[in-house]
Amino acid sequence: MTASASPVPLWEPDPGRIEAAAITRFQTWAADRYGAPADGGYAALHRWSVEELETFWRAVADWFDIRFATPYERVLGDRAMPGARWFPGATLNYAEHALRTAEDPARAQEPALIHLDEEQRPATISWAELRRQVTALAAELRRLGVRPGDRVSGYLPNIPQAVTALLATAAVGGVWTSCAPDFGARSVLDRFQQVEPVVLIAVDGYRYGGKEHDRTGTVAELRRELPTLRAVIHVPLLGTPAPEGALPWADLVDAGASPAAGTRIGEASDVFEHVPFDHPLWILYSSGTTGLPKAIVQSQGGILLEHYKQIGLHCDLGPEDRFFWYTSTGWMMWNFLVSGLLTGTTVVLYDGSPGHPAVDAQWAVAERTGATLFGTSAAYVMACRKAGAHPGRDHDLSRVRCVATTGSPLPPDGFRWLHDEVADDLWIASVSGGTDVCSCFAGAVPTLPVHIGELQAACLGTDLQAWDAQGRPVVDEVGELVVTNPMPSMPVRFWNDPDDRRYRESYFETFPGVWRHGDWITLTGRGSVVIHGRSDSTLNRQGVRMGSADIYEAVERLPEIRESLVIGLEQPDGGYWMPLFVHLAPDAVLDDTLRDRVKRTIRDRLSPRHVPDEIIEVPGIPHTLTGKRIEVPVKRLLQGAALDQAVSAGSVDNVELLRFYEKLARDRA
Numbered sequence: 223m224t225a226s227a228s229p230v231p232l233w234e235p236d237p238g239r240i241e242a243a244a245i246t247r248f249q250t251w252a253a254d255r256y257g258a259p260a261d262g263g264y265a266a267l268h269r270w271s272v273e274e275l276e277t278f279w280r281a282v283a284d285w286f287d288i289r290f291a292t293p294y295e296r297v298l299g300d301r302a303m304p305g306a307r308w309f310p311g312a313t314l315n316y317a318e319h320a321l322r323t324a325e326d327p328a329r330a331q332e333p334a335l336i337h338l339d340e341e342q343r344p345a346t347i348s349w350a351e352l353r354r355q356v357t358a359l360a361a362e363l364r365r366l367g368v369r370p371g372d373r374v375s376g377y378l379p380n381i382p383q384a385v386t387a388l389l390a391t392a393a394v395g396g397v398w399t400s401c402a403p404d405f406g407a408r409s410v411l412d413r414f415q416q417v418e419p420v421v422l423i424a425v426d427g428y429r430y431g432g433k434e435h436d437r438t439g440t441v442a443e444l445r446r447e448l449p450t451l452r453a454v455i456h457v458p459l460l461g462t463p464a465p466e467g468a469l470p471w472a473d474l475v476d477a478g479a480s481p482a483a484g485t486r487i488g489e490a491s492d493v494f495e496h497v498p499f500d501h502p503l504w505i506l507y508s509s510g511t512t513g514l515p516k517a518i519v520q521s522q523g524g525i526l527l528e529h530y531k532q533i534g535l536h537c538d539l540g541p542e543d544r545f546f547w548y549t550s551t552g553w554m555m556w557n558f559l560v561s562g563l564l565t566g567t568t569v570v571l572y573d574g575s576p577g578h579p580a581v582d583a584q585w586a587v588a589e590r591t592g593a594t595l596f597g598t599s600a601a602y603v604m605a606c607r608k609a610g611a612h613p614g615r616d617h618d619l620s621r622v623r624c625v626a627t628t629g630s631p632l633p634p635d636g637f638r639w640l641h642d643e644v645a646d647d648l649w650i651a652s653v654s655g656g657t658d659v660c661s662c663f664a665g666a667v668p669t670l671p672v673h674i675g676e677l678q679a680a681c682l683g684t685d686l687q688a689w690d691a692q693g694r695p696v697v698d699e700v701g702e703l704v705v706t707n708p709m710p711s712m713p714v715r716f717w718n719d720p721d722d723r724r725y726r727e728s729y730f731e732t733f734p735g736v737w738r739h740g741d742w743i744t745l746t747g748r749g750s751v752v753i754h755g756r757s758d759s760t761l762n763r764q765g766v767r768m769g770s771a772d773i774y775e776a777v778e779r780l781p782e783i784r785e786s787l788v789i790g791l792e793q794p795d796g797g798y799w800m801p802l803f804v805h806l807a808p809d810a811v812l813d814d815t816l817r818d819r820v821k822r823t824i825r826d827r828l829s830p831r832h833v834p835d836e837i838i839e840v841p842g843i844p845h846t847l848t849g850k851r852i853e854v855p856v857k858r859l860l861q862g863a864a865l866d867q868a869v870s871a872g873s874v875d876n877v878e879l880l881r882f883y884e885k886l887a888r889d890r891a
């Protein structure tokens with residue numbers, strides 16, 4: 223049966239739910255005011271949103287009552303990709319929108335944030351308190367000389383201080399950037415050295431898996447290696463005093479902290495810098511296959527609109543909801559989670575291991591915090607399934623309306639397991655996009671059915687297509703994921719890429735003027751989407767993209783390793799196998815001692831996530847004629863492709879070396 227031959231859906235929203243969904247109300251309202259189709263449901267709305275792109279985004283801005291401090295001249299000044307100019311003339315501030323609920327006297331004392339760690343004792347921060355802290359920290363940042371465009375960096379776990387710091391940075395027009403504290407110094411420096419932060423806000427350590435992890439040494443190294451820092455703010459998660467020259471967090475934001483002279487706390491015009499629509503909001507990092515991680519800059523206005531659309535219409539979140547996504551500050555899903563505040567939704571922050579003390583830890587968080595949308599990685603769902611967890615039996619998940627997954631496609635067994643083990647009336651939203659847009663190209667639609675193994679549909683305002691190698695759209699066939707129209711959250715540029723060369727090469731080289739994401743997808747005739755994995759060789763483990771180059775750099779420091787090759791393979795059961803192939807130096811032996819050293823080196827220099835699943839000795843590493851390691855063809859071989867289909871022999875320096883991988887694939891099959 224082809225994917226579009228209407229199989230029975232696993233789940234369908236009932237008519238009451240469809241009627242109550244914000245997207246339904248938006249469609250009726252947009253039909254009235256903006257000429258959107260009143261009939262035809264989501265498919266018609268989606269078609270209109272891409273055909274009438276400017277009208278659609280005007281309607282979104284109007285529906286969510288975006289506060290333009292200066293009005294826009296038009297919606298799209300230029301729609302060329304890259305380089306589209308959104309809402310020229312407009313000024314606004316992201317943080318002002320995230321904190322709007324604090325202005326509502328009826329809601330100011332309700333929780334904006336619920337936070338908990340592995341002890342699973344939820345605590346809350348009200349909207350009024352969050353706004354007070356953001357206001358106080360913004361005043362301090364100004365006092366420290368942070369000006370619009372200056373970078374403020376966080377080395378913080380998923381704790382309220384990270385949210386406050388992001389919002390305060392955005393409030394002053396600074397550019398936020400963060401790394402999670404499980405990143406080692408080299409990984410952090412590869413990111414932060416590119417963007418030259420003026421402030422670093424860092425923890426002394428973190429707790430994970432029941433243990434304390436001291437990070438004072440790493441922070442000291444960051445301070446030494448980041449000469450642009452003007453101030454360091456110390457967040458004492460493990461209770462240590464601020465090191466010399468660092469400012470204690472509490473002194474800057476506690477209720478008694480005095481604002482800088484002349485700052486009247488609470489007046490919007492004092493707190494929120496109104497910046498141009500395309501002013502940088504944050505820098506996210508995504509590893510390519512070579513070089514330093516890409517430093518992706520997204521704009522205040524672009525993220526504001528895209529996230530209102532995602533959170534308010536696709537995720538259907540509003541003031542009654544509690545939004546929990548298991549993430550760290552090193553993944554774009556954290557930024558996405560923070561944007562839950564935009565719709566007045568309570569955001570749940572969990573700082574801890576996904577599976578401590580037991581595999582069902584995340585379900586316990588969802589239960590304890592009353593989460594209505596629980597997002598996690600597909601890998602976590604599959605791990606729960608493998609471990610025989612029974613979340614619906616063991617936890618009160620009656621408030622959870624939607625379980626969303628990302629990081630990798632949710633395999634069919636994952637859908638069935640969620641349906642059987644959580645609730646049969648569960649909206650399961652497998653979503654996919656990426657750091658590059660800090661959003662989803664396809665995913666959740668509250669008014670559509672869910673079919674096993676499929677994302678419900680392409681998102682509004684996203685002309686998602688599957689293209690064959692000639693650039694022709696295909697349906698019900700595997701093709702390259704492309705987006706043919708600009709999205710507001712596409713990068714405004716990469717940092718450290720003055721002529722946009724790397725930006726163009728990353729997305730626009732294969733099909734000029736069209737975004738090619740690097741995923742294989744099938745767009746079904748029913749409008750749903752199946753994702754098949756990366757079409758390039760970027761490693762993507764539990765949703766975190768990693769560059770193979772980082773791993774080579776670390777491993778090849780060991781004298782025993784002559785050269786290495788790392789491959790990430792999506793497995794049919796939803797798992798991910800990441801072998802590291804090593805070509806040893808003469809006389810070296812791959813024994814347990816060397817294996818341990820390789821793993822330790824990777825863990826210390828990069829992070830535990832980078833540690834491979836297996837280390838395998840090979841007779842040599844194949845290269846292209848220009849000397850680049852051959853990754854994609856090796857991945858194809860390991861996926862079972864025949865040698866002559868995986869690579870053209872004339873482009874390889876030693877084609878015989880590839881036979882090893884061909885045989886390995888056969889042996890593993």
Ligand SMILES: CC(=O)CC(=O)O
Pocket residue numbers: 555628629630653654655656657661662765766
């Ligand atoms: C939304 C996403 O696509 C997240 C990810 O997997 O990087």
